[in-house]
Amino acid sequence: MTLRLDHYINGKYERPAAEEYFESYNPATLELLYEAARGDKDDVEKAVDAASMAFKSASWKNLSATQRGHLLRRLGDLVVQHADELAMLESQDNGKLLREMKGQLQTLPEYLYYYAGLADKVQGAVVPSSNIAIVNFTEREPLGVVGAITPWNSPLTLTVSKLAPALAAGNTLVIKPSEYTSRTVLRLAELATEAGFPQGVINVVTGYGAEAGAALVESRELAKISFTGSTQTGSRIASQTAARFVGSTLELGGKSPNIVFEDANIHNASMGVVAGIFAAAGQTCIAGSRVFAHRSVYEELVDKVSERAQTIKIGNPLEETTELGPLAFQDQLEKVESYVNIGREEGATVVTGGTRPDTELPGYFFSPTVLTDVNNDMKVVREEIFGPVAAIMPFDTEEEVLALANDTEYGLAAGVWTQNLARAHRMAKKLEAGTIWVNTYRAMSPMSPRQGFKSSGVGIEHGIESMYEYTRLKSIWINT
Numbered sequence: 369m370t371l372r373l374d375h376y377i378n379g380k381y382e383r384p385a386a387e388e389y390f391e392s393y394n395p396a397t398l399e400l401l402y403e404a405a406r407g408d409k410d411d412v413e414k415a416v417d418a419a420s421m422a423f424k425s426a427s428w429k430n431l432s433a434t435q436r437g438h439l440l441r442r443l444g445d446l447v448v449q450h451a452d453e454l455a456m457l458e459s460q461d462n463g464k465l466l467r468e469m470k471g472q473l474q475t476l477p478e479y480l481y482y483y484a485g486l487a488d489k490v491q492g493a494v495v496p497s498s499n500i501a502i503v504n505f506t507e508r509e510p511l512g513v514v515g516a517i518t519p520w521n522s523p524l525t526l527t528v529s530k531l532a533p534a535l536a537a538g539n540t541l542v543i544k545p546s547e548y549t550s551r552t553v554l555r556l557a558e559l560a561t562e563a564g565f566p567q568g569v570i571n572v573v574t575g576y577g578a579e580a581g582a583a584l585v586e587s588r589e590l591a592k593i594s595f596t597g598s599t600q601t602g603s604r605i606a607s608q609t610a611a612r613f614v615g616s617t618l619e620l621g622g623k624s625p626n627i628v629f630e631d632a633n634i635h636n637a638s639m640g641v642v643a644g645i646f647a648a649a650g651q652t653c654i655a656g657s658r659v660f661a662h663r664s665v666y667e668e669l670v671d672k673v674s675e676r677a678q679t680i681k682i683g684n685p686l687e688e689t690t691e692l693g694p695l696a697f698q699d700q701l702e703k704v705e706s707y708v709n710i711g712r713e714e715g716a717t718v719v720t721g722g723t724r725p726d727t728e729l730p731g732y733f734f735s736p737t738v739l740t741d742v743n744n745d746m747k748v749v750r751e752e753i754f755g756p757v758a759a760i761m762p763f764d765t766e767e768e769v770l771a772l773a774n775d776t777e778y779g780l781a782a783g784v785w786t787q788n789l790a791r792a793h794r795m796a797k798k799l800e801a802g803t804i805w806v807n808t809y810r811a812m813s814p815m816s817p818r819q820g821f822k823s824s825g826v827g828i829e830h831g832i833e834s835m836y837e838y839t840r841l842k843s844i845w846i847n848t
């Protein structure tokens with residue numbers, strides 16, 4: 369019998385009001401994994417009410433910041449204990465390599481421990497006053513009910529990046545995971561109850577974006593939306609929330625440049641380019657999908673990246689030796705395939721890949737693909753493909769590559785490969801992106817704040833800065 373997953377509201381599983389469910393499949397094997405509750409407005413209102421009651425309840429409001437930290441720490445410990453189970457569930461849900469998920473599960477508790485430690489360190493300030501009779505100080509308060517909407521490519525990590533600072537600051541949560549990956553976020557909510565979080569502090573409503581997601585954004589009780597997903601959905605949410613003066617943090621799409629200068633260690637750079645675009649089958653917001661190589665090393669880089677792409681082992685994400693799993697669902701596969709075809713029509717050369725490979729499993733696999741004869745005017749270079757497709761272009765000067773790299777609506781991340789320190793600093797200053805990596809790519813930590821520039825986002829995630837996103841500032845004046 370198929371596993372049925374309900375919403376998680378008020379510390380327990382709740383059947384959907386309309387009794388409707390939708391199916392979720394393993395993208396590698398195409399097996400039916402489970403049915404999840406198809407949330408609607410009624411379900412969302414129930415979850416928001418629960419979160420609102422919990423926010424006002426003594427069992428949450430009267431906890432000290434240190435006690436909230438203890439709860440987060442206990443949740444971190446439970447994630448450590450259940451790491452193998454969570455890694456397996458998420459790998460089955462979105463096709464990510466089990467090996468990579470195990471690595472993610474090692475860093476996931478660090479997010480919980482980091483914000484556990486910060487919970488009692490968010491403080492106001494005493495403000496200098498020109499009148500000695502007046503004491504003016506500031507306090508940081510939680511906002512209330514936070515709505516967290518997350519995508520399918522990294523459900524646990526992206527949820528915990530919101531949950532940990534929001535709870536550390538004293539808010540309560542309603543989470544709407546992607547309709548493609550409901551499983552691990554529900555399991556995380558169960559573990560939070562086991563850790564001792566009072567009922568209603570963490571609620572999960574599953575379902576489609578246009579239904580459960582839209583209902584959450586429209587909910588009257590909401591103090592803030594923290595969204596990670598496409599720029600298109602983010603833009604829609606931003607206009608809906610702005611009209612009601614509801615705050616939002618938006619982590620959106622990207623089309624990040626990865627720039628290789630002639631003085632770089634070309635072997636390391638080519639491996640950085642490969643990891644930047646082919647990790648998680650290119651389904652990462654920070655994917656280094658636009659590769660710029662100095663003309664003097666261009667051929668060598670194209671050869672090295674293409675040779676490595678051809679040896680990448682595609683297959684079952686659960687096997688230790690597999691290097692590339694499937695795309696997460698059929699539309700995603702078709703989208704990637706159609707972009708490669710558009711590239712061909714625009715004049716691109718497919719150096720390697722560009723097809724569905726022969727695999728033992730029937731899932732949504734696509735070969736690592738390298739495109740050349742491309743330029744900044746082409747769709748494949750301008751639009752986010754969100755798949756294993758690298759476009760490699762030559763350049764001649766630093767000024768030229770800066771202009772090309774910045775000529776995009778996105779500004780999430782950028783990579784630079786050079787051994788010239790002065791150049792590294794110049795590039796880091798002038799690239800219009802929230803994260804710059806020099807001689808590395810994809811490095812990330814809960815301690816390091818990150819922000820998308822331009823159409824890649826609004827607001828900050830990670831670091832102490834992210835805690836402030838979940839507080840409001842009160843200025844208090846007392847005439848003594």
Ligand code: NAD
Pocket residue numbers: 517518519520521522526544545546547575576577578580581582585596597598599600601602604605619620621622652653654752754780820824825
């Ligand atoms: P998406 O925008 O389609 O969906 C994201 C979430 O929003 C899902 O839970 C979905 O159900 C929900 N949603 C969809 N329509 C909605 C609506 N009208 N109202 C409310 N919620 C709605 O994105 P996706 O395809 O799930 O994720 C891929 C995108 O996420 C890519 O663009 C990627 O770059 C981006 N992303 C960004 C970051 C980052 O840190 N900047 C991280 C991961 C993914």
